[in-house]
Amino acid sequence: MSVKTVGTPEQSREPELSTTTSRRPAGTLYRGREGMWSWVLHRITGVAIFFFLLVHVLDTALVRVSPEAYNAVIGTYQTPVMGLGEVALVGAIVFHAFNGIRIILIDFWSKGTVYQRAMFYVVIGLWVITMIGFVPRHLINVFSH
Amino acid sequence: MTSTTIDSPRTPAGSAKRRGVNWEKWGWVYMRVSGVVLLVLIFGHLFVNLMVGEGVKAIDFAFVGGKWSDPFWKVWDTLMLWLAMIHGGNGMRTIVNDYARTPVLRKVLKGAILASVVVLIVLGTLVVFTFDPCPAVSADQAHLLPSFCPAP
Ligand code: HEM
Ligand code: HEM
Numbered sequence: 286m287s288v289k290t291v292g293t294p295e296q297s298r299e300p301e302l303s304t305t306t307s308r309r310p311a312g313t314l315y316r317g318r319e320g321m322w323s324w325v326l327h328r329i330t331g332v333a334i335f336f337f338l339l340v341h342v343l344d345t346a347l348v349r350v351s352p353e354a355y356n357a358v359i360g361t362y363q364t365p366v367m368g369l370g371e372v373a374l375v376g377a378i379v380f381h382a383f384n385g386i387r388i389i390l391i392d393f394w395s396k397g398t399v400y401q402r403a404m405f406y407v408v409i410g411l412w413v414i415t416m417i418g419f420v421p422r423h424l425i426n427v428f429s430h
Numbered sequence: 431m432t433s434t435t436i437d438s439p440r441t442p443a444g445s446a447k448r449r450g451v452n453w454e455k456w457g458w459v460y461m462r463v464s465g466v467v468l469l470v471l472i473f474g475h476l477f478v479n480l481m482v483g484e485g486v487k488a489i490d491f492a493f494v495g496g497k498w499s500d501p502f503w504k505v506w507d508t509l510m511l512w513l514a515m516i517h518g519g520n521g522m523r524t525i526v527n528d529y530a531r532t533p534v535l536r537k538v539l540k541g542a543i544l545a546s547v548v549v550l551i552v553l554g555t556l557v558v559f560t561f562d563p564c565p566a567v568s569a570d571q572a573h574l575l576p577s578f579c580p581a582p
Contacts, residue, residue, distance in 0.1 A: 349557050352492075355494070359489050419480070
């Protein structure tokens with residue numbers, strides 16, 4: 286949630302605030318570098334998914350209007366432009382999901398804060414692998430047939 | 431000379447003694463529990479709708495009719511709807527608390543979030559459970575229905 290300081294293991298590897306001339310406070314999980322950027326991305330993707338979901342429940346609700354109305358709207362999901370938008374959406378979800386697991390591990394795993402930076406790169410790695418599995422197949426579906 | 435006392439970092443902003451349920455804590459727990467379940471539900475949803483067969487190109491009324499003839503997908507989608515709307519709504523509330531400065535703006539934004547979450551959960555749940563895969567349609571639309579529907 287807000288600012289959170291890490292436990293002793295991380296601090297002992299960085300100089301004490303009093304012994305460094307660096308302006309950046311040492312041993313801060315959410316200020317600067319990987320810890321901060323993962324938080325920024327988590328927040329932006331969370332908001333984006335939320336607004337998508339609002340629209341998505343409404344477009345799905347058209348199945349109760351008529352088959353024709355539903356097909357007309359879902360047809361727009363099948364255009365090339367929306368196909369690229371779906372790549373962005375899936376990319377956002379996959380990052381938010383994997384980084385969410387990282388947050389949970391930071392909170393509950395005793396070594397979580399020590400490895401938060403390493404886990405960020407694991408999240409990026411898993412994201413790349415998932416997207417390699419998804420994007421080509423999806424784009425073939427969108428741009429052919 | 432009067433000395434200023436500075437509160438220790440974790441002192442709550444409001445009154446120090448609070449009683450009753452710690453909602454903020456349970457919200458925190460909820461974000462984590464729902465997150466893990468949502469990972470499975472949403473990845474499953476995306477896999478079946480985007481990766482299997484022709485992916486997004488195969489989605490139409492008949493596709494939804496096929497899925498929602500099966501109670502398994504009805505429960506799956508309803509669970510996903512409730513968990514995701516509440517998770518997202520609670521997350522948006524945190525963000526409003528962080529950035530909205532005036533009490534009025536906070537009230538308005540959080541009211542809007544709550545209203546949209548409640549309305550969409552009710553709407554989405556009704557849609558799943560009142561859905562009819564074979565509605566009465568005019569003859570020129572009959573081909574849009576799932577293949578298992580009786581010929582009109
Ligand atoms: C481009 C990606 C997506 C496509 C093509 C898609 C497609 C669909 C379709 C065809 C349905 C109808 C029922 C079914 O198939 O189960 C549906 C329902 C639903 N989807 Fe998605 N979906 C996508 C992404 C998402 C995401 C990212 C979420 C979650 C944040 C989500 C949440 C839901 C929910 C909650 C329902 C049920 C709606 C209701 O109860 O009325 N979908 N989606
Ligand atoms: C796919 C599985 C998901 C996982 C594992 C997950 C996990 C998490 C976690 C652990 C948090 C942090 C809560 C905290 O810091 O106290 C969070 C925040 C959030 N999530 Fe999710 N989430 C998922 C899906 C979603 C969906 C579908 C939405 C939108 C409907 C969403 C929107 C948000 C928002 C808006 C926040 C607040 C971000 C912030 O405070 O900076 N998440 N999520």
